[in-house]
Amino acid sequence: MRIAILSRGPKLYSTRRLKEAAETRGYEARVLNPLSCSIEVAQGSPLLYYKNKKLSPYDAVIPRIGASITFFGTAVLRQFEQMGTFCVNPSHSITVSRDKLRALQVLSRHRIRIPTTLFVRHKSEILPGIARMGGPPVVVKLLEGTQGIGVILADSTKVAEAIIETLAGPAKMSVLLQKFVAESRGRDIRAFVVGNRVVAAMRRTASGDDFRSNIHRGGSAEVVELDEEYQRAAVHAAQIMGLRVAGVDLLEGKNGPVLMEVNSSPGLEGIESATGVDIAGEIISLIEDEVLFPDIDIRQRLTLQSGYGVIEIPVDERSEFCGKTIRDSKLRERDVLVLTIQRESVTIPNPRVDREILAGDVLLCFGKTLTLKGLAPPRRAKTKKRRKAAPNPGADEPGPDA
Numbered sequence: 001m002r003i004a005i006l007s008r009g010p011k012l013y014s015t016r017r018l019k020e021a022a023e024t025r026g027y028e029a030r031v032l033n034p035l036s037c038s039i040e041v042a043q044g045s046p047l048l049y050y051k052n053k054k055l056s057p058y059d060a061v062i063p064r065i066g067a068s069i070t071f072f073g074t075a076v077l078r079q080f081e082q083m084g085t086f087c088v089n090p091s092h093s094i095t096v097s098r099d100k101l102r103a104l105q106v107l108s109r110h111r112i113r114i115p116t117t118l119f120v121r122h123k124s125e126i127l128p129g130i131a132r133m134g135g136p137p138v139v140v141k142l143l144e145g146t147q148g149i150g151v152i153l154a155d156s157t158k159v160a161e162a163i164i165e166t167l168a169g170p171a172k173m174s175v176l177l178q179k180f181v182a183e184s185r186g187r188d189i190r191a192f193v194v195g196n197r198v199v200a201a202m203r204r205t206a207s208g209d210d211f212r213s214n215i216h217r218g219g220s221a222e223v224v225e226l227d228e229e230y231q232r233a234a235v236h237a238a239q240i241m242g243l244r245v246a247g248v249d250l251l252e253g254k255n256g257p258v259l260m261e262v263n264s265s266p267g268l269e270g271i272e273s274a275t276g277v278d279i280a281g282e283i284i285s286l287i288e289d290e291v292l293f294p295d296i297d298i299r300q301r302l303t304l305q306s307g308y309g310v311i312e313i314p315v316d317e318r319s320e321f322c323g324k325t326i327r328d329s330k331l332r333e334r335d336v337l338v339l340t341i342q343r344e345s346v347t348i349p350n351p352r353v354d355r356e357i358l359a360g361d362v363l364l365c366f367g368k369t370l371t372l373k374g375l376a377p378p379r380r381a382k383t384k385k386r387r388k389a390a391p392n393p394g395a396d397e398p399g400p401d402a
């Protein structure tokens, strides 16, 4: 197997470890600087050149794309995707995870606790927004910050306003306001997810009176045994973002885990030395397991020509399918296959005909587009009285930010 590590720093700890882990297992591994790639887009033959030579085929790519080159780096990765190479993390997921607002928007539809976050344009929106969050202190952060840079605690509304004015003014940076999770007191959990499992976890504690626990800000790390709830939250968050490898940051809130962010190129050094886990080896094992199953866009492959497609059907108590088995739903008679049932955070693949469909399930179905259209739940009619929108547990989204 030939593995490419897309990284600008061949000497960086994480890059070196990944190369070493691949070579230890007898694979060829090469570090490619994404900035030395050129992307050639032509009908039927997506190509990549590396230092002006045509790149020979790779079986897998491990993207390690720094925040400063997200745009070009993900474009190179997208080209690998077009060429059919297995990419450990898909380009789209990396793009979404890099934007703190976009990532939280996607995550907010799911059963994962996140701190209430505000994104505003006008100064006049700041004060009422902070009041809605329960008043100061609030955290102000840059939309695309990393390593704790651009994360500031504002004790008062005045300070928050001043910070936002400074950042969003002439500097034209986008900023978020976020509820301060005070009980986490400068501590957070980094859960390292590979595949569908937390392979290592550490608790980071901020240095001195800093509230940011980033190692880059002088924080210290200790190994931690995560309970079920924290593990589930971390894996679920990575899955929602579509990341097979992710560093999921969680705060220890008073009611359980509060999701902070999901990093798509998490560093290995801090966590390998704190926990002693061979994370690079875990990533190579994941490639061994998954290289045969590259991401394919089913919709794109099937829908366009054949008249067949896939659809997600959320089931609630009023649904004609609720309480029936798949057999009794008569979907098969209508030439519709149920591929999976999403039940809370569990996916039931290839459900058997005697499997009962429950309220809250989401059925992923394959069939004739016309038939599927008739199965989609009707759009709710507008009512005159505005009721408070109830969260619809069935209405999950099909993928990250789809």
Ligand SMILES: Nc1ncnc2c1ncn2[C@@H]1O[C@H](COP(=O)(O)OP(=O)(O)O)[C@@H](O)[C@H]1O
Binding pocket: 115, 139, 141, 145, 146, 147, 148, 149, 151, 178, 179, 180, 181, 182, 184, 186, 187, 188, 211, 212, 213, 214, 249, 251, 260, 261
């Ligand atoms: N809303 C918040 N409440 C409490 N602590 C926070 C909050 N937001 C950030 N922090 C602290 O600041 C650190 C950095 O914030 P984060 O959003 O992860 O930015 P970065 O991408 O720069 O790491 C977090 O690890 C956490 O310790």
Ligand SMILES: [Mg+2]
Binding pocket: 147, 148, 214, 249, 261
């Ligand atoms: Mg962070």
